[in-house]
């Protein structure tokens with residue numbers, strides 16, 4: 001385990017969980033891993049998970065950054081509804097796909113900036129600040145759709161939700177691309193480090209000359225952008241914008257994905273890969289329950305139970321017990337790096353003989 | 359024997375913090391625990407109170423084995439503790455902090471009135487007249503420390519443990535604390551006292567135990583030992599007796615680097631004029647609450663000024679935020695390292711490069727190898743004790759955390775460094791080295807403003823000392839007038855005549 005790359009070692013528990021969940025799915029549905037090619041496109045349960053998991057995966061990307069700053073964004077579901085409505089209204093009004101998408105994305109960013117403004121400038125607690133848009137957002141979406149499900153037939157827009165490229169569904173490619181781009185953005189620049197520093201100790205970071213408030217506004221804007229993308233995909237998938245149901249409760253799934261993925265709600269260290277795996281775990285559970293043929297009223301209970309088990313296994317107390325069981329009670333640490341300590345030790349031995357008692 | 363620790367062992371990943379350490383405390387004894395930064399003093403205390411689970415060893419209280427699993431359990435057994443990093447609840451009021459878990463009740467409800475009255479009474483024993491119904495976090499770290507001490511004293515039936523209680527107190531408060539300690543000692547309590555101030559140790563302690571690298575070096579009586587021997591025990595080498603090169607007292611002739619004109623903020627600190635020359639070391643003295651930290655925060659832009667202006671070589675400076683100040687080559691090591699300094703979960707490397715990275719902006723990331731090189735450089739130069747630069751800084755010992763923050767600012771290569779209690783919690787060996795290092799930086803052109811409660815330290819290296827009282831500059835000492843007694847006189851003298859004592 002020590003030879004694993006540190007980044008990989010960090011998401012190891014999530015990967016194991018994903019494998020276990022997928023394994024359970026095979027038990028209830030033996031054909032689970034079967035993948036077929038038809039009409040130039042892949043089909044199968046795994047592909048379905050990658051495709052259906054797109055909204056939560058996208059939301060989880062933005063949510064990870066927000067949570068890393070010790071915040072939370074409850075409005076993402078409502079923002080999805082707003083942006084889906086904007087895109088639908090735009091194509092219904094005769095715009096082309098590009099314009100519609102750009103408008104929807106801008107709407108998402110504006111929503112994010114609003115949240116960021118409330119949190120960073122007015123110092124409102126994130127959970128309250130984003131609750132405002134969570135409640136008001138669906139109203140805004142309804143105003144845009146004028147209370148109906150706004151359907152459209154624009155091929156280009158529909159392609160984003162149900163088309164495929166290189167035999168893979170578009171939603172999957174979009175979230176994967178978005179995830180990779182965000183990871184590069186935060187890890188190849190200093191953004192990731194600064195976000196973590198702000199999440200752990202905003203005061204100390206600000207006093208060190210880090211623009212803490214600007215960073216906080218930025219992560220909410222990114223979260224809004226992610227939600228907008230998710231909203232476009234969902235609308236494109238059903239060929240219409242449903243202000244009441246688009247993205248309903250998805251903010252909770254996104255938060256769960258982040259937590260399962262190993263990022264603490266207390267802020268600080270975050271892992272995008274972990275959150276994306278978390279999103280896939282959630283989608284695998286959803287798909288598994290569907291495939292297993294349980295009556296649908298059990299779905300939520302089973303899902304809650306599985307998630308509870310995952311969180312218990314990941315809880316610090318259980319982890320430390322597991323760690324203690326695994327480690328023989330010698331005192332060598334996991335990653336002892338003998339450099340400075342050695343020097344100190346030598347010095348110490350030589351002094352020991354001289355004794356000390358004056 | 360009151361409290362006994364028998365071969366207590368504790369290891370952390372990558373470090374053996376305590377290696378079979380024995381410790382004995384008698385009733386009616388003030389027992390000092392000494393050692394370098396990272397020697398294991400705080401860890402020993404935390405093992406004794408159950409804040410850390412020890413790997414091996416036994417604890418006996420009144421010759422009965424005990425096994426506290428938390429600070430709370432230890433309190434119930436009569437062991438009151440003030441940890442090095444004050445662990446009170448910043449969002450509760452002062453009174454609530456003092457009475458947490460034992461609030462006076464009336465008809466089942468907490469009686470706030472009685473609680474506040476009790477709290478006022480407890481604190482008046484420490485000469486502290488403050489509003490006990492305000493949030494704890496609205497007070498300075500020094501006041502918080504006194505409150506933590508008051509709470510622990512109130513709770514300790516048998517043993518009182520104080521981990522560097524005097525680090526941010528000045529002489530008067532230290533004396534106040536000592537008289538309370540003596541009183542408790544005469545009542546038969548056992549007191550464990552951790553400090554890096556050897557003078558204080560010799561003044562108050564009846565016995566002392568020295569640790570080095572997690573091992574017990576030995577136990578002695580202060581009367582049978584000397585400062586020099588103690589330092590030898592702690593460091594395992596001798597500290598060459600500080601042959602102090604007589605400081606060049608002649609007022610600096612270097613050009614003025616920074617000018618603050620009528621600089622101030624109402625309700626914070628009264629407007630003042632201050633010129634800082636290149637290479638100059640300016641000391642700031644004053645009592646608790648005299649506005650020392652406020653002045654530093656104002657100069658650094660952490661709070662905005664509402665009057666006056668700052669000039670560098672005649673050109674106005676924008677000092678509206680720490681970020682703006684950093685861009686002007688300012689740096690500021692704050693007093694409260696836990697709240698304002700360290701980013702606990704980040705590694706030593708990330709903490710050291712944080713200000714530099716902030717200065718460069720997020721787009722121009724320092725590569726990992728550059729970061730490691732910078733961090734390793736300062737780890738070596740400031741002798742920061744850590745297994746490697748990837749260790750989370752929150753797991754370092756207190757003094758080593760302090761060095762990390764200093765390194766963070768030195769890495770930005772500032773032209774004006776503000777240090778608020780820079781040697782707080784730093785051991786005797788490192789103390790001298792850090793001061794020498796800073797003096798060397800000043801010789802290269804940096805100017806320095808040092809706030810310190812340790813007057814000897816200020817006298818030692820300042821070319822000018824500014825004295826604050828009641829949030830205003832009241833005196834400025836230069837040249838041969840800089841002596842401890844002059845500073846004390848300026849602090850104490852009645853406020854009206856603003857004098858400049860000069861040689």
Ligand SMILES: Nc1ncnc2c1ncn2[C@@H]1O[C@H](COP(=O)(O)OP(=O)(O)OP(=O)(O)O)[C@@H](O)[C@H]1O
Pocket residue numbers: 370371373374375393394395396397398399400401402442743744752753754755756757758783785
């Ligand atoms: N929570 C922790 N996790 C890992 N290592 C720790 C932890 N706490 C302390 N250590 C390590 O144990 C050693 C002893 O630390 P300790 O805090 O006891 O030192 P100290 O003697 O109190 O020093 P100081 O004078 O600086 O306060 C150090 O090497 C430190 O890095």
Ligand SMILES: [Mg+2]
Pocket residue numbers: 399400401442521755756757
């Ligand atoms: Mg300590």
